[in-house]
Amino acid sequence: MSRFAERIAIVTGAAQGIGAATARTLAAGGATVAVVDLTEQRAQSVVEEITESGGTAVAIGCDVTDESAVQAMAAQVVDRFGRVDILVNNAGITRDNLLFKMPASEWDAVINTNLTSMFLCCHAVQASMVAAKYGRIVNLSSRSALGARGQVNYAAAKAGVQGLTATLAIELGPFGVTVNAVAPGYIATAMTAATAQRVGLEAEDHQQQAAAQTPLRRVGQPSEVAEVIAFLASDAASYVSGQTLYVNGGAR
Numbered sequence: 001m002s003r004f005a006e007r008i009a010i011v012t013g014a015a016q017g018i019g020a021a022t023a024r025t026l027a028a029g030g031a032t033v034a035v036v037d038l039t040e041q042r043a044q045s046v047v048e049e050i051t052e053s054g055g056t057a058v059a060i061g062c063d064v065t066d067e068s069a070v071q072a073m074a075a076q077v078v079d080r081f082g083r084v085d086i087l088v089n090n091a092g093i094t095r096d097n098l099l100f101k102m103p104a105s106e107w108d109a110v111i112n113t114n115l116t117s118m119f120l121c122c123h124a125v126q127a128s129m130v131a132a133k134y135g136r137i138v139n140l141s142s143r144s145a146l147g148a149r150g151q152v153n154y155a156a157a158k159a160g161v162q163g164l165t166a167t168l169a170i171e172l173g174p175f176g177v178t179v180n181a182v183a184p185g186y187i188a189t190a191m192t193a194a195t196a197q198r199v200g201l202e203a204e205d206h207q208q209q210a211a212a213q214t215p216l217r218r219v220g221q222p223s224e225v226a227e228v229i230a231f232l233a234s235d236a237a238s239y240v241s242g243q244t245l246y247v248n249g250g251a252r
């Protein structure tokens with residue numbers, strides 16, 4: 001029996017990178033996956049890929065910072081598939097700057113997209129999970145939660161994700177819902193390629209620099225984070241809740 005057979009999953013920010021890899025992994029395990037990104041069109045290619053491999057997925061356009069859009073997205077999934085079993089809060093952005101150069105708009109954008117969005121999505125799916133007495137929520141934190149130069153907004157948001165995760169595990173645990181976070185180190189995606197560009201480096205050179213500081217001497221791939229998310233979203237992780245698991249090649 002496939003490990004996600006009959007499970008209904010939502011993955012946000014799933015048009016590319018870690019979110020797309022997670023959507024593919026859950027679908028390969030038998031889940032029906034709502035591939036959520038800013039526009040339905042952006043999510044469509046991942047849905048096509050999943051469908052061509054024999055999986056089931058639907059593309060939904062939703063800005064996860066918009067409360068009414070998030071409620072409509074969750075309602076669409078519940079109306080169509082009956083409930084939500086798995087929520088992966090993955091959508092995120094960076095707007096890096098040193099404190100003295102950072103406008104409040106960059107602080108707000110990063111806090112809203114990386115942290116407030118998770119509150120909104122958890123709020124929107126909790127009724128379905130509590131009613132079913134089953135749920136798996138996995139939130140994307142980051143190694144940057146421990147402090148990262150030029151990322152005061154992002155580090156604060158990703159540290160906030162860990163607090164949100166620990167608290168929701170306490171509140172939702174009595175209803176059979178586990179809540180965990182994954183905190184990746186450097187993963188080769190469009191997000192880190194954009195960071196490389198900002199500091200004037202080719203993506204490969206930037207990755208080599210990160211790899212040199214990593215015990216495993218390489219950067220991570222989206223599929224390596226997706227596998228950890230999938231474990232936490234599976235029944236194999238039934239007694240794991242409130243945890244943040246670092247997936248960073250051994251960096252301290």
Ligand code: NDP
Nearest residue numbers: 013017018038063064090091092140142184186187189191
């Ligand atoms: P990507 O930028 O490759 O993908 C993020 C996706 O989220 C994009 O498709 C993006 O759309 C979408 N998105 C952004 N804002 C919204 C929004 N408001 N509503 C819906 N979707 C949105 O990122 P990664 O795959 O690299 O990262 C995924 C997660 O993992 C993020 O939370 C990130 O912070 C975290 N992470 C990543 C690390 C890394 O090294 N890559 C390390 C640690 C954590 P668009 O492209 O149109 O903006």
